[in-house]
Amino acid sequence: MNVNTERRHRRAKHTSDENHVRHLFLMRRTARACDRDALLWLAIALAFVVAGGVAASLAPLALKNLVDHITVTGSAGSLPHKLEYLVALYVGALLFQRVCEQIQAYAYVRGEQRLIRRFGTESYAHMLALPLAVHFEKRSGALTQSLSQGVLGLRLILTHMTLTVAPIVVQFVVAGAVLSGLLGTTLGLLLLCGLIAYSAVFAFGIARLRGPLKRLSAFQVDAGGIASDGLMNVEAIKAYTAEGRFSMRYDELLGATEQSWKQFARRRLDNGFAVSLVFGGLLTVTLVVAGQDTASGHLSVGSFVLINAYILQLVRPIELLGFAIRDIGQGAAYLKDIGVLLATAAEFNEVPPPTLPPHSHPAELSFEHVRFGFGQRATVDDVSFTAAPGRMIGIVGPSGAGKSSLLRLILRFYEPWSGRILLDGVPLGDLPLNALRGQIALVSQDTILFNDTIDANIRFGADQAEENEVIAAAASANLTALLADLPEGLNTLVGERGLKLSGGEKQRVSIARAALKRARLVIFDEATAALDPATERAVWKAMHGLAQGVTTLVVTHRLTTVSGADQILVLDHGKVVERGTHTELLAQKALYCLLWQAQEKAPQNDD
Secondary structure (H helix, E strand, C coil), X not given: CCHHHHHHHHHHHHHHHHHHHHHHHHXXXXXXXXXXXHHHHHHHHHHXXXXXXXXXXXXXXXXXXXXXXXHHHCCHHHCCCHHHHHHHHHHHHHHHHHHHHHHHHHHHHHHHHHHHHHHHHHHHHHHHCCCHHHHHXXXXXXXXXXXXXXXXXXXXXXXXXXXXXXXXXXXXXHHXXXXXXXXXXHHHHHHHHHHHHHHHHHHHHHHHHHHHHHXXXXXXXXXXXXXXXXXXXXXXXXXXXXXXXHHHHHHXXXXXXHHHHHHHHXXXXXXXXXXXXXXXXXXXXXXXXXXXXXXXXXXXXXXXXXXXXXXXXXXXXXXXXXXXXXXXXXXXXXXXXXXXXXXXXXXCCCCCCCCCCCCCCCCCEEEEEEEEEEXXXXXXXXXXXXXXXXXXXXXXXXXXXXXXXXXXXXXXXXXXCEEEEEECCEEHHHCXXXXXXXXXXXXXXXXXXXXXXXXXXXHCCCCCCCHHHHHHHHHHCCCHHHHHHCCCHHHCECCHHHCCCCHHHHHHHHHHXXXXXXXXXXXXXXXXXXXXXXXXXXXXXXXXXXXXXXXEEEXXXXXXXXXXXXXXXXXXXXXXXXXXXXXXXXXXXXXXXXXXXXXXXXXXXXX
């Protein structure tokens, strides 16, 4: 075996292992979503599927007996009362089948919707709980598309397995049992070979559809991602007149999707022609042989009618089975992406939380020789410091110094390569993430507001808070005057990403949210970087109020913001190169002093 062949085999084995893991997680997630209610309704649906399938398969047998009785008895005037019984049996079988179809449809919808709801909710919760690195690697729109297609894929598979495959299996079993008892060997083998050929053509055609279906799913996910990204960032697109470029990228993906649909439709058309030829040949040959046997007296007229009815009844389900296999294949392709996501471990853990001080006490945060980075490049390199309870620590430095990486480590968005980070003497890795993050409030430069009311955005920090607590939090963030000017006050809608508010107003809503959380550690990440000096002073006043009685970390490039901090850390290339108070750092006449002098010389205005 040459090297290339061995590599291909290893890749194939690795892909097979990944597929096995993905399928295992999908089965587990689906089984967990299938609770007692869903199982009950799906079981009822399946029971009526079986009952309806049996009735549908026995109806041609009732019709055979009716036809044989008519042809043997003679004219309608001399027919005995048995005719009424046979008619009632035939019509009753068809009617019972229709009733079963209605009940199975109702029961199936109840079970399916319950299962889909639980599967969708649990999958969405899992996606939210994925490590931040996974979200950074994928478009938000692509994740949304993966979720919606995953739900659609599960629905396709579940629908066809319950309402298409199960009835076909029942009808084949019953029809096979009836035909084996009524037909001769020659006619039975002929019918069996024809059905096998019919099924083989379908199977071959469906196999040819798998490639286009997989590509189709991938292109649809990418197109959904591009569309979502564009609509989420429409302001920047308009500012840079990039509407045409984004539309062109979206059109390219839709064009690729169109090509996949064309290939799919063409192959399905070829398959349809082949199936029609096989069906025509099967029906012709079978009816000729059956007609000859009927004419010679080997078969009754009713048996001839029975054979014709069963051919028509069995061929249609085979067609439906082919379409079901196609849709099941499409559903499996749709489930591929969400299967990968479900197989990715979520970040939340169940470690019992160690005893921590009450939330009324400020936190103590310590870094001990922490190192972290991306790829081979360390963005945090041997950093050690302690933020004492109730103290303010300023973190400054030029762009790329490692300030943001430091904060992401505190929130455990990432784990350090080496060293330890401790909260009140407890390593962060020993804390469940919800317990850790529940004690931290973050106010970032990129203010995240939801398309909801100001009240709902503030309550995001503590959704069970009382109205008076929300009002108090808004007041602490200097929002009282703004709320008084708004006709609907706290019930004012802020628009998509808070576009109806100014930068300073959005930031103060974010501060009110953090204040309502009553965290023990507050982090300000460039919270005033995008504001003009006048607005910055108003926001800083709100920040200063929030920082009272808690431990505070302020990351900023505006040194005036941290000039009153208890300690300032100066980062450069991931290392702490200076530390001290504002006065002490100026006296050192090193990097901090140079940054301070550069900012003092920069033009300032309040426009």
